[in-house]
Amino acid sequence: MNAVSGSCDTTRAGPAETLASWARNNSWSLGLIAFLAVLLVFTRMIQPTYGVAGVQGLAISVLPLALAAVAQAIVIIAGGIDLSIGSMMALTSAVSAVWMQGRSEEFAVLVVIGVLLLGLALGFINGLVIVATKVPDIVVTLAMLFVWAGAALLVLRTPGGASADWLSEVIRGPVGKESLLEWIPKAALVLLVVVGVVWIPIRRSRLGLSLYAIGSNQLAAFRSGVSVGRTKVVAYMLTGLFSAMAGLSLTASTGSGAPVPGPYTLLSVAAVVLGGVSLAGGRGGVLGPIIGVVILSLLRTDMTFMRWDPNYASVAQGSILVGVVMAGTLIQRRQMRTRS
């Protein structure tokens, strides 16, 4: 009820108040951005040579996990969870590398479209099995993790294949040569464009509202006329689509297919939670998880700069993950108490 009346107010409010309310609604993401800024300054302090090259490397290495985090965020917002993202990335990466090997650059365009459709199809199967069998999401996607990983090995037994040159060029290097453009990596631009083209229109449409609705309360959504099953399948299809993009970015950044699933699934869950998306569904966005991914990866870089054993980075990641969630729960509880 509160949320509805709040959004009604903003339609009549002036730009300043709109901005204020946007800041209130996105306070978590703003906090993360502030933390990231502090972390970047800190990185620069301990390693004065960290500059353009460092940012470029960070952007390219972060891209697959950032897309995986967006994929995971969408399905968690819709009240599900997808443990098969890592395997779907492996399968789409393997398929794209095999199809592109020895073909022309123009043919690769068709391959990219085909792989994105494949991602949609994988997600469709995941969603359909969940809706049709009524088995909990976590169990079905756990099983599909094995199925897609097996299929990836059928397509490509060992890392191999090739990536089209233009596909690798799209994510490599800076946007421009000038002083400021030099700082913006192409990979970051690609991420912004695909999220902007696919997610933002959906988020603003009826479908986006339905996704948040079924995540926050399935019964209420059903009674308000949302087709719960269909929306859930669409959520898994979007997750499949972004997983396919993550798989393509793996192929593009390494120049070959990776048929063995990396640690992306569990890290994506960590990034999504760090990014302020509630595991219970219905709350959060995709910006927070992307920043979460950058923070998690920058932490690891900083540890190596400080000549710490990089293994402590995973200890720090785990502690931050748990600490952030604990803090989030405590804040939420206090808010509930003051409201009631």
Add this chain to the structure above:
Amino acid sequence: MSQSSSMRATRSQWLTIAGWRAIFRDAPVVPLVILFGVLVLTFDIVRPGIVTANWAGVMVRAAIPLAILAASQTLTMLTGGIDLSVAAVASMTGFLTATLVGSLGIWPAVAIATGCAALAGLLTGIGVGIFRVHPLIMTLGMSLVVSGLANAWQVLRVQTGAGVPIELRWLGSGTFLQVMPNSLVVFVPVAALILVGLRVTGYGRLLYAVGDNPTAARLSGVRSWPVLIVLYMLSAVLAGIAGFLYAGHTNTASVALVDTFLLPSVAAAVIGGTSILGGRGGYGGTIVGALILQVTISLLSSLGYPEAVRQILFGSVIVLVAAAYTRVTTET
């Protein structure tokens, strides 16, 4: 209402089907044992003469560590949780024992490793029980912490070297009476304790109560946080025991030894009929589930299927069994 009356109608019409449903619902071990029997029979038909006492011993020996790891999943799933830190904890205890045994001897090394596991479980339990962090996140974070610390320990101890102590090798891969695996010495008491504990002790009932309906449990005066703290400590110690057996079984000391068994341990509990939503299931089914997984893997690899096909079939089996459970448990 109409649904339940139509259910009653089908029940009187198809008494046999309804009877099967009731068995499936109330005692999932029975159909699971039948499924297991069918699997073994298939194996014997496909590969005549392979099913011997020796083969059975090998299967049981391989399934026991998985069954213990799956015990952690079963217990946590009963409360509606999950434990994703079991693999990291199990790898850690095996590795820690192997590195400490040279300087301290076997028993202190095992005790320290078990203590570390219990400490990890205590922290997880505090996070889940008191701070109400979602078990998925809490155990995921704990697994990052534990495996990170284990890796750091590996770097520190790189000069001393490590070897799996002879006692663990005896336990994990030795046999008595020709075919009986020695790990039964550990497994039988552990399994008996869990089976009896879930059935007759107050703590066992509390686990079901907290998982089935947390609100009802709270209103009946159950304080869930001590239950959860003890649960996650228990889960971590069980994972630690599984870690000793894995190290002995494979005769390797590695900080990533058990990682590939994390999701199969969840699968064994799911196939065994424990609901991931909490409140339903038991350990008997999980034991048979672990055996089924082991025999399926062995059957598929003996048929010469590549790893890829094995994984696809493995996943399909999990979906089919879980769908069957959901069908019989939700319609009534």
